[in-house]
Amino acid sequence: MEAAKELRYVPNQAARSLITRRTHTLGVILPDMHGEFFAQVIRGLDETARTHDHHVLVSSSHSDQDEARAAVRAMLGRVDGLAIMWPSSEHNLFADLLPDQLPVVLLLASDESTAFPSLSIDNRAGARSVVEHLLDHGHERIAILTGPSANRDAQQRLAGYRAAMRESGPGHDPILEIPGDFMQATGYRAVSQLLALDPRPTALFASNDSMAIGALHALHEAGLRVPEDMALVGFDDIPSAQYMNPPLSTVHVPIYELGARAVELLIHRTNRTSDTPQTEAVLPTDLALRASCGCAATE
Amino acid sequence: MEAAKELRYVPNQAARSLITRRTHTLGVILPDMHGEFFAQVIRGLDETARTHDHHVLVSSSHSDQDEARAAVRAMLGRVDGLAIMWPSSEHNLFADLLPDQLPVVLLLASDESTAFPSLSIDNRAGARSVVEHLLDHGHERIAILTGPSANRDAQQRLAGYRAAMRESGPGHDPILEIPGDFMQATGYRAVSQLLALDPRPTALFASNDSMAIGALHALHEAGLRVPEDMALVGFDDIPSAQYMNPPLSTVHVPIYELGARAVELLIHRTNRTSDTPQTEAVLPTDLALRASCGCAATE
DNA sequence: TTGTATGCGTTATCAA
DNA sequence: TTGATAACGCATACAA
Numbered sequence: 291m292e293a294a295k296e297l298r299y300v301p302n303q304a305a306r307s308l309i310t311r312r313t314h315t316l317g318v319i320l321p322d323m324h325g326e327f328f329a330q331v332i333r334g335l336d337e338t339a340r341t342h343d344h345h346v347l348v349s350s351s352h353s354d355q356d357e358a359r360a361a362v363r364a365m366l367g368r369v370d371g372l373a374i375m376w377p378s379s380e381h382n383l384f385a386d387l388l389p390d391q392l393p394v395v396l397l398l399a400s401d402e403s404t405a406f407p408s409l410s411i412d413n414r415a416g417a418r419s420v421v422e423h424l425l426d427h428g429h430e431r432i433a434i435l436t437g438p439s440a441n442r443d444a445q446q447r448l449a450g451y452r453a454a455m456r457e458s459g460p461g462h463d464p465i466l467e468i469p470g471d472f473m474q475a476t477g478y479r480a481v482s483q484l485l486a487l488d489p490r491p492t493a494l495f496a497s498n499d500s501m502a503i504g505a506l507h508a509l510h511e512a513g514l515r516v517p518e519d520m521a522l523v524g525f526d527d528i529p530s531a532q533y534m535n536p537p538l539s540t541v542h543v544p545i546y547e548l549g550a551r552a553v554e555l556l557i558h559r560t561n562r563t564s565d566t567p568q569t570e571a572v573l574p575t576d577l578a579l580r581a582s583c584g585c586a587a588t589e
Numbered sequence: 590m591e592a593a594k595e596l597r598y599v600p601n602q603a604a605r606s607l608i609t610r611r612t613h614t615l616g617v618i619l620p621d622m623h624g625e626f627f628a629q630v631i632r633g634l635d636e637t638a639r640t641h642d643h644h645v646l647v648s649s650s651h652s653d654q655d656e657a658r659a660a661v662r663a664m665l666g667r668v669d670g671l672a673i674m675w676p677s678s679e680h681n682l683f684a685d686l687l688p689d690q691l692p693v694v695l696l697l698a699s700d701e702s703t704a705f706p707s708l709s710i711d712n713r714a715g716a717r718s719v720v721e722h723l724l725d726h727g728h729e730r731i732a733i734l735t736g737p738s739a740n741r742d743a744q745q746r747l748a749g750y751r752a753a754m755r756e757s758g759p760g761h762d763p764i765l766e767i768p769g770d771f772m773q774a775t776g777y778r779a780v781s782q783l784l785a786l787d788p789r790p791t792a793l794f795a796s797n798d799s800m801a802i803g804a805l806h807a808l809h810e811a812g813l814r815v816p817e818d819m820a821l822v823g824f825d826d827i828p829s830a831q832y833m834n835p836p837l838s839t840v841h842v843p844i845y846e847l848g849a850r851a852v853e854l855l856i857h858r859t860n861r862t863s864d865t866p867q868t869e870a871v872l873p874t875d876l877a878l879r880a881s882c883g884c885a886a887t888e
Numbered sequence: 889t890t891g892t893a894t895g896c897g898t899t900a901t902c903a904a
Numbered sequence: 905t906t907g908a909t910a911a912c913g914c915a916t917a918c919a920a
Contacts, residue, residue: 300686302666304603304612305897308912313603315663323635324828329628336622336650345663348647351635364614364644367601367913368667387599474832507832529623533773533806535834604913607896666897 307368314343316556317369319361320350321376324473325500326528327545331397334549335373342557344370355383362387371556373397373549377442393559395552398443407559407569409552413443413525416541416575417450417495420523423577424493425459427585429521432459433466433491435480435501444472447497447525466491470501477504481512484520493521493583499528499540506534506582517584527578536581544573606667613642615855616668618660619649620675624773624799625827626844630696633848634672641856643669654682661686670855672696672848676741692858694851697742706858706868708850712742712824715840715874716749716794719822722876723792724758726884728820731758732790734769734779734800743771746796746824765790769800776803780811783819792820792882798827798839805833805881816883826877835880843872 293299307313316339320328332348339346347369352358358376362384365372374384375397385405388394396408424432434451437444448467455462468483470476477496484494484505496502502524509516516522516536524531527542551571579585592598606612615638619627631647638645646668651657657675661683664671673683674696684704687693695707723731733750736743747766754761767782769775776795783793783804795801801823808815815821815835823830826841850870878884 298685298688300662300665300688302607302897303663304607304666305912306666306899307603308601308607308897308914309899311912323628323632324625325628326623326625329622329624332647333622333650336648340650340656345648345660348631348649349635349644350647351632351639357639361644363599364602366599367603367605386597389597389599474828478832503829503832507834507836510834529773530802530829533777533802535806535809537806601913604896605915607898607913608915610896 304368313368313370315345315347315369316553317362317365317372318346318348319352319358319365319372319374319376320348321352321358323350326530327498327500327526330528330545331375331549334546335553336549338550338553339557342553344553344557346553355380359384359387366392370560371395373552373556374399378440379442393556395555397548397552407555409548409555409571409573411443411543411548412572412574413446414450414453416525416543416577417447417497418454419575419577420525420539420541421451421454421495422458423579423585424495424521424523424583425454427583429493430460431466431487431489431491432493432495433468433484433487435468435470435477435484435494435496435505437470437472437497437501439469441472444497451495470497472498472500474500474504477501477506478508479504481505481508485512485514491520493523496522496524499524499526499531499538502538502540502582503530503534506538516582521584522582531578532580534582539580539583540578542576542578544575548573603667611859612667612669614644614646614668615852616661616664616671617645617647618651618657618664618671618673618675619647620651620657622649625829626797626799626825629827629844630674630848633845634852635848637849637852638856641852643852643856645852654679658683658686665691669859670694672851672855673698677739678741692855694854696847696851706854708847708854708870708872710742710842710847711871711873712745713749713752715824715842715876716746716796717753718874718876719824719838719840720750720753720794721757722878722884723794723820723822723882724753726882728792729759730765730786730788730790731792731794732765732767732783732786734767734776734783734793734795734804736769736771736796736800738768740771743796750794769796771797771799773799773803776800776805777807778803780804780807784811784813790819792822795821795823798823798825798830798837801837801839801881802829802833805837815881820883821881830877831879833881838879838882839877841875841877843874847872 349361371393377398394406452462524540531538648660670692676697751761823839830837
């Protein structure tokens, strides 16, 4: 022991886990890494893992399938479990390279049945309720700024918007659907399209908060008041949302909890050989009503 | 090969690296994981690593020394190099548990000499120039909202503020230094202290953008116009800064490049046995003048 | 070309 | 209790 300290000995974790068959580490694959959304997820993952005496290894910024698959391969043998966030339609993308025994959880992957347990967000209900809120308060021409067309969450949020417009509003008009990609700069640019619509919409539903923040800035620059001239709502409830001027009304998504739940599910499966009771969970959303929709005070 | 595909064989990276002595992976230790600053750093690390055919393993949210040390130990044997961000004064915290051959780079650790190569930001010059900019445009009572007292960057930014106030301004007045901690909520709360000062300052320098955003919101709520009633500047130039209303004047920090440079340095050291030419670099900052300081137009 | 043995650093197993 | 040895999964060096 004294000699160990003298020589500054530190165990080689790779060799150790080879025989132990336990790494005390969970891997996380993220598609991208911009903005507060992902930072929040990682916090949830990391802090929960620490509770269970585990570490988290994150590999992010995978813009395409091959990169993500390479990242998964790089983790095999170094982790006890894997959380994969891949918010697109192809949900069996990793099935062929994952060992059977490895606990895996898919994040935001799909609402369809899949080979792996999955955690996702109730995007449809969230979008529906925020649009219905706008409808309830007199808005009829409500535009939506969509997310990437291949993104599962974006698809579901769009579906919720359409359902609300059809069933509780004036019906669904494709001209009101402005394509977006979840980026701030796109929210900024989309405002010119929004204002060119005739008659001009009275409310904008941005499919995430980043685009809402970009749009808010463009609306200010265009001399429009929010919410008087244009009501605005977002989706996600990232930490910055409440600090906007005006504070952004949005749909609260339990981002931190998404990460936390993922870790608990993985840890549970590493301990028990028996199957986990629940294999699929859809986390609920809440309305976070603030000033940007113009109707918080009347609630 | 066919059998390998049939059996869905995937190599065990731990076993592989044991004999190869190469993991093609770089480890990153981060103290915390909130906000866009860290997301940007990780992007820089990750994308640059991919360029060199490496992966990045991130372990974050280490609130104290023991957690950070445990994270370092968990990585030993699994990475070819280690980037450690530890923005406090104790810079030799990890020296005893790092093998001599392992390439290591310290991020934001110190401006003092250390056993490891380090990458940091020229906080002092950045703070100094932004405060001098305010002084040049007629402000005399300039308050500062500081960062955590143990944080190296915060200390240097405060030092730059003091130097500017002493050498180019009315002198340094401790009453104008409001303690903060880099969090948005603190920026929000600090405004009441700011407005209670008599005579009231005409400008506020927040030590980072998160606090500036919180302060901006509180100033709006208090009915003060920015920049007319209170000029406001931040530090970091996170992506959201330009989308504030008004857009936030701040000190641009090459956050992405910090991560990118760290990876290049580590990769270089894994390839060559000879020492790296430069062992310490201080990345320069730029003024990002926008509307919140009220003097961009006159530049 | 194909096959076989050795070693990477550690833990686990079994014998002494 | 202590000590020697096999084994984890793979890559490399060598023999066939």
